[in-house]
Amino acid sequence: KSVNHLHRPGFHFQPPKNWINDPNGPVYYKGLYHLFYQYNTKGAVWGNIIWAHSVSKDLVNWEALEPAIHPSKWFDIGGTWSGSITIVPGKGPIILYTGVNKNQTQMQNYAIPEDPSDPYLRKWIKPDDNPIAMPDYTMNGSAFRDPTTAWFSKDGHWRTVVGSRIKHRGIAYIYRSRDFKHWVKAKHPIHSKQSTGMWECPDFFPVSITDFENGLDLDYTGANTKHVLKVSLDITRYEYYTLGKYDLKKDRYIPDGNTPDGWDGLRFDYGNFYASKTFFDYKKNRRVLWGWANESDTVQDDIMKGWAGIQLIPRTVLLDSNKKQLVFWPVEEIESLRGNYIRMNNHNIKMGQRIEVKGITPAQADVEVTFYVGSLEKAEIFDPSFTLKPFELCKIKGSNVTGGVGPFGLITLATPDLEEYTPVFFRVFKNASNHKPKVLMCSDARPSSLKQDQGPLAKDRMYKPSFAGFVDVDMADGRISLRSLIDHSVVESFGALGKTVITSRVYPVKAVQENAHLYVFNNGTQSVTIESLNAWNMQRPLQMN
Ligand code: DQQ
Incomplete structure (x- = not known):
């Protein structure tokens, strides 16, 4: 089936055909930027989702590689949904992602590169000790997904945040691990908010309140920071974020009073922008944001066109010098076009x-x-x-x-x-x-x-x-x-x-x-x-x- 090019973007990230949604596991590793994304191998509507994989030297030109993960095991046979990558010293990059089983229960899994010394990270293995987190009886097994990039703290633990909801309350659970294999849920969620619904694709990262030019990696521990918690609300298809304080001892995040927590909150983008995710680019000391833009066309025309969805131009993220909001700018590399x-x-x-x-x-x-x-x-x-x-x-x-x-x-x-x-x-x-x-x-x-x-x-x-x-x-x-x-x-x-x-x-x-x-x-x-x-x-x- 041929693809209609009339409205197809010229310089935005896109595969040659079919449906794409969330950016997954963005990372800079051994000289290459990696982007994985939710992809339907079979058509221009959502379904049959795998992790497609592309690499770039400059965030502008992209080379498609073979898919990184696709449903193949009992813990992900119903879907390989969104997730992240963490570079774990001594082990290399590790994928955390949501697998769906045959009963539609969502759980968190990990995958490791077959050869971490290969900058292309072409082949991924799903170890047999998966899943690493299952919903317990207090949780909602059909709303438990999208683990964030993990960070390492001085107390010797890795931590990751997973989105969820109980009834109408949006929830961000936090899990801890010493070895990146055994994960335990903290007693309290890191944050939650009533009447916001499912928190898809949470993102949690520090920003400097003194340096308005460079980004911070997740393990940065200075006093001169605030944290950002972003969530994607599936009911409205909008995201919002708050700025706040992360209390490491209590493992709680408390939003600043002046950034509203809920529907009327601040947004990375006030338009067609969803399921976004940032990563720290240590090549250029910046935090970079990827976001997905769905089509606004009729579904019938998406199918006729043979493609649907793009990734927007990656943007640097910094705290505004007024310390009340973030500011975003297209990565400088795009100017080469x-x-x-x-x-x-x-x-x-x-x-x-x-x-x-x-x-x-x-x-x-x-x-x-x-x-x-x-x-x-x-x-x-x-x-x-x-x-x-x-x-x-x-x-x-x-x-x-x-x-x-x-x-x-x-x-x-x-x-x-x-x-x-x-x-x-x-x-x-x-x-x-x-x-x-x-x-x-x-x-x-x-x-x-x-x-x-x-x-x-x-x-x-x-x-x-x-x-x-x-x-x-x-x-x-x-x-x-x-x-x-x-x-x-x-x-x-x-x-x-x-x-x-x-x-x-x-x-x-x-x-x-x-x-x-x-x-x-x-x-x-x-x-x-x-x-x-x-x-x-x-x-x-x-x-x-
Ligand atoms: N898309 C993924 C989910 C995520 C949603 C499934 C957000 O993991 O919650 O394709 O667009």
Whole structure:
């Protein structure tokens, strides 16, 4: 069966065909970046999941290897689901993953490389003393999965976190081991939260509160850290994270009061982004985040296309210098794909104006723009009694709804008459009392495609949400920046140097390939200045699986 290329990304990670979901076991080992991922060998829908495996020297070009693990033993015959890799001194990399047995019970297993001295780690063995953790009678055997990368503590124990739930309470269990074979569950979960549902794909790692340039490995034990706990909520398909304190003695994590724990929490990405996982890249001393973006197309069209799912461009993760949130930025390696280049400086855009960015390929591009806004005098008042969530606000105040300061930003994947377009933009409000800015960032897929839904069920409809998040900036210098990576059916946008990130998946009918256009626009009464705009064609990697 052939694959339809019309909306297929050019520079995002993807196998040649079929369905992919969660990134698994990302690691840097002996000069190679490894990425494993959930893969259906048989089609473009979820099912028959194995761990596919690719390696890269630069996070840009990828070489597919044979699958690392697939269902073969009693403890994983019903599925080889998500997990992680830990490099264990003296043993090499070890996979922790969730196996499903024939009765659909989930359990944690491990796998070891046949030859840890081989940088490619081609062959994996599942020792017979698996599983390493089974659900006991107090636990939910159909919600017990996705072990994190383990870390070693001074008390001589390895620890890993496993996601779960009991009724509606989301839970992160913690397990300890001295030898990486015998694991014992700690008496208390490391954290849990009522009414959040299953915690899929937990991720737990430290960030420095003094060094805002380098990442930390999991075993780092300085006082100058906070911890991050991220979970993926299967009910909403959103992730959220908190910042907090990890108490090693009690094996408990306590979120800071100012990062909400639950549905309204902070997100790595406010758009189509799920089951993410970080790893520490000791080659460059950074923590790197991988995340999966599902299709937003109808299931029928996924099958017709012959492929579904991509991994987003890996992002570095750091604590923001305000210590209240994380910031994300595409890994620098991706810039090696930048080709033809155009720039624009000090260009004023009046209300209602739209300026075309010409001279690059708008369907496969990297665009960075810094706006100078100046005074916020005309900004709309942000009513603190507003209980609207960002995506609801964006729904009411779309890119065409005139404001004071904004909406302004990019119009991506557009036809010249705006029959189809995906706008990515800011709208700057101000607080009634102290006049501090309250910035809304939107990536609005509603006008992205003329394509009709094929029926009333979710699987027959296109998913075109008005994704949005607030951007925590004071705009003291009157500026705000936006970067978008545009790749046919993907728009990955970074507001204010990665303070707020939003990814959309869109499927235009007309605004495709050479017929896609890119614009900068302003629909606010206050004019704004494009202080600088740099845009590049993005080339395809020389090798993509
Ligand atoms: N996907 C895996 C599970 C995980 C879910 C199965 C998250 O291990 O909880 O493919 O997308």
